[in-house]
Amino acid sequence: MDKNDLKEAGLKITKPRIEILKLLETSEKQHFGAEEIYQELLVGGVKVGIATVYRVLTQFEAAGLIIKHNFEGDQCVYELERGEHHDHMVDLKTGKIVEFHDEIIEQRQIEIAKEHGFKLMEHSLTLYGEFKD
Amino acid sequence: MDKNDLKEAGLKITKPRIEILKLLETSEKQHFGAEEIYQELLVGGVKVGIATVYRVLTQFEAAGLIIKHNFEGDQCVYELERGEHHDHMVDLKTGKIVEFHDEIIEQRQIEIAKEHGFKLMEHSLTLYGEFKD
DNA sequence: CTCAGTGCAAACTATTTGCAGATTT
DNA sequence: AAATCTGCAAATAGTTTGCACTGAG
Numbered sequence A, B: 001m002d003k004n005d006l007k008e009a010g011l012k013i014t015k016p017r018i019e020i021l022k023l024l025e026t027s028e029k030q031h032f033g034a035e036e037i038y039q040e041l042l043v044g045g046v047k048v049g050i051a052t053v054y055r056v057l058t059q060f061e062a063a064g065l066i067i068k069h070n071f072e073g074d075q076c077v078y079e080l081e082r083g084e085h086h087d088h089m090v091d092l093k094t095g096k097i098v099e100f101h102d103e104i105i106e107q108r109q110i111e112i113a114k115e116h117g118f119k120l121m122e123h124s125l126t127l128y129g130e131f132k133d
Numbered sequence C: 001c002t003c004a005g006t007g008c009a010a011a012c013t014a015t016t017t018g019c020a021g022a023t024t025t
Numbered sequence D: 001a002a003a004t005c006t007g008c009a010a011a012t013a014g015t016t017t018g019c020a021c022t023g024a025g
Helices: A002-008 A015-026 A034-043 A050-062 A103-115 B002-008 B015-026 B034-043 B050-062 B103-115
Strands: A066-069 A077-080 A087-091 A097-100 A118-131 B066-069 B077-080 B087-091 B097-100 B118-131
Touching: A002 A015, A015 A034, A015 A050, A015 A077, A034 A050, A050 A066, A050 A077, A103 A118, A103 B103, A103 B118, A118 B103, B002 B015, B015 B034, B015 B050, B015 B077, B034 B050, B050 B066, B050 B077, B103 B118
Parallel strands: A087 A118, B087 B118
Antiparallel strands: A066 A077, A087 A097, A118 B118, B066 B077, B087 B097
């Protein structure tokens, strides 16, 4: 339930926050850039400033509600945190993003970190290429 | 041999290019940001403009001489292309970067791409955490 | 001599911040 | 009413570009 997430994060329930969360939760699309979210809201008749979008996304990330990705290119992409960790395949031509998860890779990462005396906190694995659709 | 690399890339042999290539080849450090390279050159008495550094790095990347990384944070990092593919572990506190390579992970990536009908062109795997040194 | 390369400053893009007014609790 | 939040415009940071001049081949 949207509003609870906000409350738990210590954030007041405001229109921009509700709308952004709703967009992320209900859209078939899973990954959005800040500008993209801004445009979607405007098209949906919700008037917000781009600055607010950035601020809200930053707060959501801090609250653990969403995850921020730094794929190739210059802009960041956000997606709802659904609790299931996964990695990404990015189509360099179409921008299409598909998620995947592989236990073997996950385990190897943990082992590698251990071998190097490295305290693994997070990781990012992204495959770039093209879907043969 | 530096100058051959430049010639093969169709780039004229100029001071900025030679110096940047030399810095990347001879430093113990393997990863540099653009600004960092700029500073190193200035300190070394080589006067160049930051714009030239960016231009040269872009050309080097296009020529396959160097690789550009987009780790967390806002600036890109460059390293010499030594032909040996590897991934990275980044210390979130110190910024220290260590390279590693794991055949098991490499193979899994190829299999996963195949399963998804994805033509894998490149990939990026980075572990974030802290070294227990 | 010719064309690629360079430095400088201005332009850009994505993102952030200051501030006065608006909204939530 | 108090504190948080928002929109706007101005400010940043990293990177790119236009242009006249310099230097490599």
